Amino acid sequence: MSARFLSFTRGSRAGWGLMSGDGVIDLTGRSDLPGLQAAVGAGALAALADRWGGTSPDIAATDVTFEPPILAPQKILCVGVNYPDRNAEYKDGSDAPTHPSLFVRFPGSFTGHGQPLIRPPESHQLDYEGEVVLVIGRPGRRIAERDALSHVAGLTLANEGTLRDWVRHGKFNVTQGKNFDRSGAIGPWLVPFTDEAQIAGIRLTTRVNGELRQDDRTSRMVFSFRRLIAYISTFTTLVPGDVILCGTPSGAGARLDPPVWLKPGDVVEVEAEGIGRLVNGVEDQA
Numbered sequence: 018m019s020a021r022f023l024s025f026t027r028g029s030r031a032g033w034g035l036m037s038g039d040g041v042i043d044l045t046g047r048s049d050l051p052g053l054q055a056a057v058g059a060g061a062l063a064a065l066a067d068r069w070g071g072t073s074p075d076i077a078a079t080d081v082t083f084e085p086p087i088l089a090p091q092k093i094l095c096v097g098v099n100y101p102d103r104n105a106e107y108k109d110g111s112d113a114p115t116h117p118s119l120f121v122r123f124p125g126s127f128t129g130h131g132q133p134l135i136r137p138p139e140s141h142q143l144d145y146e147g148e149v150v151l152v153i154g155r156p157g158r159r160i161a162e163r164d165a166l167s168h169v170a171g172l173t174l175a176n177e178g179t180l181r182d183w184v185r186h187g188k189f190n191v192t193q194g195k196n197f198d199r200s201g202a203i204g205p206w207l208v209p210f211t212d213e214a215q216i217a218g219i220r221l222t223t224r225v226n227g228e229l230r231q232d233d234r235t236s237r238m239v240f241s242f243r244r245l246i247a248y249i250s251t252f253t254t255l256v257p258g259d260v261i262l263c264g265t266p267s268g269a270g271a272r273l274d275p276p277v278w279l280k281p282g283d284v285v286e287v288e289a290e291g292i293g294r295l296v297n298g299v300e301d302q303a
Contacts, residue, residue, distance in 0.1 A: 019208045020065075020070055021036035021205075021206040021207070021293065022034070022035055022036075022053050022062065022065075022086065022171070022206055022207045022209070023035075023041065023081075023083060023084075023205065023207070024083075024085065025041065025081040025082060025083055026081065027076065027080060027082070030045075032045040033045060033052045034076075036206055037073070038074065039078050039079075040073075040076060040077055040078055041076045042073075042074050043075040043076055044065065044069060047069070048065070052088065053087065054088060054089065054090075054258045057152060057154050057170045057171070057257050058257035058258060060155070060170075062154075062170060062171065066209065082129065082131070083129035083130035083205050084129040085124070085129050085203040086204060086206055087203075087258050087260055089258070090260045091258060091259055092259045093121060093122045093123070093259075093260045093262070094119055094120075094249055094260070094261050094262070095119065095120050095148075095195070096117050096118065096240065096261070096263050097117075097118035097120065097264065098114060098239070099238050099240055099264025099265075100233055100238060100239065100264060100265070101113065101237060102266065113239055116248065117239075117240045117244075117245060119249070120190070120192060120195060122195055122196055122201070123196050125196075125198050125199070126196045126198060126200055127201045127202055128199040128201070128297070129202060129203070129204045129205070130204035130295050130296060130297070131205070131297070132199075132202065133298045133299060134178050134199065134200060134201065134279065134298070135198060135199040135301070136200075136299060137198075140181075140182050141280070142180055142182045142183075142271075142276075143178060143180055143279040143299065144180075144181050144269050144270045144271050145177075145231075145269060145279060145287075146175075146177035146179060146265035147174070147175070147176060147177075147221055147231050147265055147287035147288075147295075148174065148175040148221070148262045148264060148265050149172060149174065149175075149219060149221055149235055149263050149289055149292070150263065151246070152171045152172070152258065152259070152261075153168055153246075153255045153256065153261070154169060154170025154171070154210075155170075155257065156168075156254060156255060156256045157250055159250055160247055162247040163243075165242065165244075165245075166210070166213060166243060166246075168246060168255060169210040170207075170209065171207040171209045171210050172207070172289075172291075172292050173203060173205075173206065173207050173208065173292065174203070174204065174205075174287050174289055174293065174294075175202065175203045175262050175295070176201055176202045176285055176287050176295060176297055177201050177262055177265060178197075178200040178201035178279075179195055179200070179201075179269075179271075180193075180194040180195075180197055181194060181271045181276075202295055202297045203260070203295075204295050205294070205295055205296075208292050208293070216242055217235075217236060218235060219234060219290050219292070220234050220289065221234065221235060221287075221288075221289045222286075222287070222288050222289075223266075223285065223286070223288075224288075225270075225279070225283055225286075226283055226284055230268045230269070231265065231266045231267065231268035231269070232266065232268070233267070238264060239264075245263060246261070249261065279299045280299060281300050283299040284296065284297070285298075285299070
């Protein structure tokens with residue numbers, strides 16, 4: 018199994034480490050690197066996995082709170098309408114896009130694996146979007162597609178939770194509906210990127226209360242991982258720890274007839290081959 022790096026809290030202490038079965042190898046204080054984001058920036062994931070991967074866990078996974086793997090990314094960039102059936106879901110007769118649709122999210126809009134998505138009092142139209150996520154490891158600007166994957170440190174998952182009515186408040190943006198605090202999740206861990214075979218046609222699924230809602234493969238994305246990195250790096254310098262959410266397949270609750278929104282007590286599972294399973298419940302904001 019590939020190495021699985023995580024950021025966590027245990028009580029009041031923040032930590033980071035490696036998963037080992039159902040336990041955690043605590044790397045906090047075992048190296049000069051203060052956290053997983055620093056390890057990504059130092060290009061140290063492979064060496065850390067080699068050095069510590071065979072040791073016994075220090076903590077049971079049930080004794081930690083999973084946090085998003087990258088705690089303070091400079092940029093979180095999200096790709097919209099990146100699967101062919103998603104474009105058809107809009108029923109507006111438009112051709113497939115020629116350029117990616119992009120928007121940004123703030124770190125506080127995400128929580129970690131095993132923590133609840135928060136439904137705010139302003140809207141009950143909380144929806145799910147399962148996605149594969151790239152984490153950048155090497156900086157670059159105007160990166161050529163042929164070189165793009167050499168800038169990837171690792172892969173994780175997201176539930177890009179969305180307040181559907183709030184994305185329609187503005188004429189030219191979706192920012193409001195995409196950034197309610199803790200409305201989405203990233204995790205559970207970061208799997209180091211090795212080669213292109215690792216990301217060739219990953220099966221991505223989303224289940225709500227055990228019911229399969231989304232099911233597709235990354236080989237069908239309109240804009241490939243390489244293309245996304247090349248395009249985004251044209252207008253902004255990508256830096257280590259930047260996070261790119263690569264789009265969701267068809268089957269979100271807004272597209273069901275009638276729409277079905279997430280409610281307290283629901284459980285959403287986003288799963289991808291070779292990466293893992295991100296699980297979150299739903300709660301109303303206290």
